[in-house]
Amino acid sequence: MPAHSHPATSPDPVATVGRAITAHAHEPGGLLPLLHAIQDELGWLPPEALPRVADVMNLSRAEVHGVVSFYHDFRLKPPGRRVVRICRAESCQAMGSDALVEHARQRLGMEMHSTRPDGGFTLEPVYCLGNCALSPSMTVDGTLHGRVDPARFDEVIDEMSPLPEASRTLACTAEAEKPL
């Protein structure tokens, strides 16, 4: 499962971390797979989980933090219920990704690199999705879309089915999803 898609139900973080440790702690160089396994289930890495990870991996907390902070993928804050990533690399720029980003900011009412206060969306850049012959590209909850002009962006956002209730616990506030 992609690192940025949400689980349908909200798992118990302690159990998740336990499972990830069982699966990866003994693997040579297993720290990244372990962190991915946690984030795949929870959508982010709860900071309270990291000391436990450090202990079982025989690393200092600073070392684990150093790894987590090095990689763009790992999140130390919960993302919004929907994660929109717009490609900003050269090929997509050549096909108008700047305009797409501008449109997304307007449409979603938020800035890049942020999660909307109602927890509805996280909007962030990504640098190449390997779909450069069909630029501009974006992903929504890990699903790839090509040739995304502003109209297509709106279609994708409009067509999205409402999220199951359970995953809303990931939101920063308990506020219900507002019409956009």
Next chain:
Amino acid sequence: MSPTVYVPADAAARSMGADGVARAIQTGAAQQDIDVRVVRNGSRGLAWLEPLVEVVTPGGRVAYGPVRASDVPGLYTADFLNGGSHPLFLGPTEALPWLARQDRLVFARVGVIDPLSHAEWRENGGGRGLDAALEMTPEAIVETVTGSGLRGRGGAGFPTGIKWKTVLATPAAQKYIVCNADEGDSGTFSDRMLMEGDPYTLFEGMIIAGLGVGATKGYIYLRSEYPDCERVLLAALTGARTAGLLGASVRGSGRAFDIVLRRGAGSYVCGEETALLESLEGKRGEVRYRPPMPAQVGLFGMPTALNNVVTLGSVPAILAEGPEAYRARGVGRSRGTLPFQLAGNIKHGGLVEVPFGVSLASLVYDYGGGTATGRPVRAVQVGGPLGAFLPASALDIPLDYEAFVEKGAIVGHGGVVVFDDSVDLAKMARYAMEFCAIESCGKCTPCRIGSTRGVEVIDRIRQGERRPQNVALLRDLCETMTSASLCALGGMTAWPVLSALEHFPEDFGLRPGAGSDAGALAGGS
């Protein structure tokens, strides 16, 4: 026999609605009460026609595209299952000029077979390289690869056979094959297409590498931006173990080889080989000082043959056909074929596998059909974010490692990104610096700090602030980054920046022709 329809499951095809098309075809079949076999193949690489649906007819496979789910009822009405005529009908797939003119060695089966069917892979020539390798000594395998002239497709172009020879000659209890599937360069997707469309061929290349250097374990380091690819690879690894391709005794030979799939975490620099090894070891992806070379001291301190996906994917054909057949293709010291990727503002984007020596103009115009917007081509960037920007007037250059270096450019991983005349090259130069700042591993100051300074200096130039001084400063900065960086991220960011300045000075507010001479400036204060 029930009719067979191919609908690609490649990520690019899916990004244009291929799953909906496959469902609509199944639904249509159910409504008409016919049995249709829908195969989810890889992509043929004609991205602008995706989803490209193919139907098997007595005369061979015929294509329709680009198909939307809403087109499917009309296709049934047109009797597409028998190759009926329809506005989306394209004719026999292999006769499409885009495909007919290619020389597909590495991509021979991509888009043709069901990527997960081991039987189809074998029927279509898959595994013949391994058949040959299993009969050979390690030295003979390495010699064959050296003799083919194959050079690394990940960017640096280092001769693969020579790297393998070092690993073979370094005794160790455990050696590793590491496949670099980080494919971070913008404008590139050949690794992804090969892995999604013909994963067993990559495994075959890794096994042959293992037999050649004496390694029993392989890792694939796959970028996290490729979740579709990850699913395909996981399924294919299971398939390969079931088929006896991987495991304790590869095809009953008594020789072991298995592969572990690892996911990156969104770091461009982790495509650099030593940063990749650090990452595989569970650490921050910081570049290592060299020597020692990874071939001697690599993963977990052991000798490691680290190669790009397409490099490893080229090996089976070399073993199957012999090194001479491979070597016969290409020009100069660039032998064999390269799967070029046409991207950016291009009418016909996608994958073109041809021998080295094809001109960039031919790729952009003959295959690519010019820009998607219909406006004139202004600039082309080859080789990813560290590649130079070439002006439209300079595209008559052969795709050849050495010819590119002569022009201050790189072939890299073969990505070709086209820009029309609306591009602002000063902005692209700024982006090159910004990207370096975002992705720097932080180990050396010129890269970490210099790139951030570079963004500021370009901003000042663009605002017309003290242009002569700031252009001079930018050049100095580029020189420092080039000479004092540990790896090519800091070391080559100057290439796109300075090529933009040289070929497109007017975008920086300089007089045309003034980009290579900081003294001859127009305006500025």
